[in-house]
Amino acid sequence: MSAIYGLYPDAAAAQAAVDGLRAAGVAGPDITVLTSFPMDGCRFFDDGSDDRVRRRMWTMAGGGGLTGLTAAFALSWVAETSWPLSVGGLPVFAWWPNLIIMFELTMLGAMLATVVTLVVGARLGRRVTLYDPEVSRGHILVGIERPDRDRIAALTRALAAPAGARLGGNAGA
């Protein structure tokens, strides 16, 4: 069995299940909690990873912006000096208009970097190993992927403890 999970009708029950798993010795990052909308104010567990992720995404966005800025500078430099044409008495490399190009490509770089970070970080487009369509009908799923064979019984007990729990599991791939 590659995953075991419980489905819970509300946040309190899901929280109880998470607490039970952690009491049973499962590390926070190993617990998967699936919801149909972001649960603000319900912190199923807090290991500081949220802040780390936020910082990383902002850093990546900034890096993307810098890349865009560099690309825009290089592009406008190459474009204007490779065949220097005089127009309207403006300088060959004209800073004011080029700043517009640089601004636009900076923002484009930041936005593209953000989306790439999201797709990679949120593992979008990858094979799903643990899921139940009941999640999008309002249930909260708490589960563990690839649990220790010997501890399955203890973990199942922890998952079944909260009121209204429905257990499930799949063999996965």
Add this chain to the structure above:
Amino acid sequence: MTPPLVTTSVQEEDTTEMPKWGMAVDLDACTGCGACVTACHAENNISTVGAEQAARGRAKHWIRVERYWEGSFPDVRLRFQPVMCQQCDSAPCEPVCPTYASHHTEDGLNAQVYNRCIGTRYCANACPYNTRFFDFFNPAWDKPLHLQLNPDVSLREVGVMEKCTFCVQRIRAGTIAAKADARELKDGDITTACVQTCPAHALVFGDLSDPDSRVSQMARAARGTALLGDLGTQPNVTYLQRQTP
């Protein structure tokens, strides 16, 4: 001569030898006969569009004779003013063109490269003199007029802008001929179609960088003014204002 507003690397390249083409228009001499317009059409393969299209603003007169009435009846006077591309040193049409179809050449011409033009018509809007014309249709000539086309001037297809080039084909031909004969260009070696045709000698063409050329002398004249000079376009055409009442 005033120095250029901004020095570019293009201008830094050995511009001392470069001519600076210019024109002078003596408004006292202009009789408004329109020979320059006809000569320009013939020289530059400018297609005519017919009365109906001309009324809709599709006529292309690279040079036109503007008519202004002065005074009130019965003391009315008719004034003429030939207007062509002013070949501005600080041309508003140039920086707005996205494809460099409109740009400045080393010899101070405001060039229009038809093959590079994609037809945004932005240059025509930016031009304060309205001397740029758009090809609304492919050019056509009634037979046998198609046989009189000038082989030195390319035809413009539908969707591009065109305008007065100071007869660049004559400038290039004259320069090349002088170079082949290993001689200096003299004042009067090169002349544009409109200047050549003007019966009143109201139009004068020449090199402004040569202080002794006729056009330079006329440009320095006390009654010399630039058309819409306060816009800062630095035209290379000088108008000699009227002295006659």
Add this chain to the structure above:
Amino acid sequence: MTPARPPSHEQMTADLLRPLLRTTWRFFLLAAVCTAPVLAGLVAWATQAYYGFGVTGLGWPVYWGFYITSFVFWIGISHAGTLISAILRLVDAGWRRPVTRCAEAITAFSLIIGAMFPLIHLGRPWLAFWLAPYPSERMLWPNFRSPLVWDFFAINTYLTGSLLFLALPMIPDFATVRDNSTGVRRRIYGVLALGWRGSSAQWHRLETAMAIMAIAIVPVAVSVHTIVSFDFSMAPVPMWQSTIFGPYFVAGAIFSGIAGLIIAMALLRRFLHLEAYLLPLHFDNLGRLLLVMSLLWAYFVFNERLVTYYGNEPSDMAVFWRTQRLSFAPLYWTMVTCNFLVPLVLLGVRRFRTISGCVTASVAVVVGMWLERFLIIVPSLGHKFLPYSHGSYRPTPIEIVIAFSTFAAMALLYVLFTKLVPIISIWEMKAGATADTVRS
């Protein structure tokens, strides 16, 4: 104005998925009605491409007319969405939740339509790719000093950003559609959902990404319409060369964008039966915003006119009187009525600020803002410095059909979009409802 009990999560999912899962003859009728003018527009465009630009009413000296008016108009409408929804996200306005997606969809579609106009308007549209900076065989790049190249960069950045801004929050909803459907639809939405599960890590990353996107898209939106205004203010044309054009255009864009959003929301509410989601409260809030923008617009117009009047520059004044008292005066005062007087009365008086009041004011604003762009472009071009070159402009049926067909194109894209994507973000509604219950 307090809403009835908000719908339950199950009810929300069912209500918001209904347009996707059930299709009646009314949808096909509506799509056909919208498609017909679009086809007419395509035929008109083909005619223009085949016979040359002579089929339009353009001519010396008015070289820009309906097409550039429509270009500025649609780029303006696009500020509805992304800008409004980004700002509302940034200030975390709870009432934004049902509004954001239909606003962002307006942005995406009107940008696509707006970006078509420079192509339609081009003398040789088949060479439009020369605007793109690619290493050509002669190493001749586009002229980075041209406002049209700035447009190219700004609009492409904004379009990319807006499409991503629209698409990212759709992923969880695609997962919801996937789980609530069967067969081919389930497979298609399964692909679109990109394997979305809704883990805490995914939600956190999605929300952070949306926060970054919101912050990035606001300055881009401001820059886009500033650059569109540069198309005019960079040219020495009477009444164009104005330092106020940047903020004036941005304010006008947001103004017309909100109007477009109110109209779209009212139609969605009526046709998709979203009365429980798009509440009078939303129209009231957007109506107030529209009123503020109307006042701001009037402030800019007053500024522009006053400064020109005192400057008393002859060529500027010629255009000034042309719009104020002469041939363009009827259009000008219609514009002032539509953009200022009507919104002031309908939105300023609380009793009139109902849904139908807001929609009426919005329709007036859309008309007025279209006229505003026309009145910026045509009177100035027809009245430049040399009196000999004064002229006028009269659009031909080709131009009118093309301009009109884009409104139908907007409607068609919107109708198809509501058929394929939940027009109100399901997960954001659920999160909002939960946050409300927690708060109470």
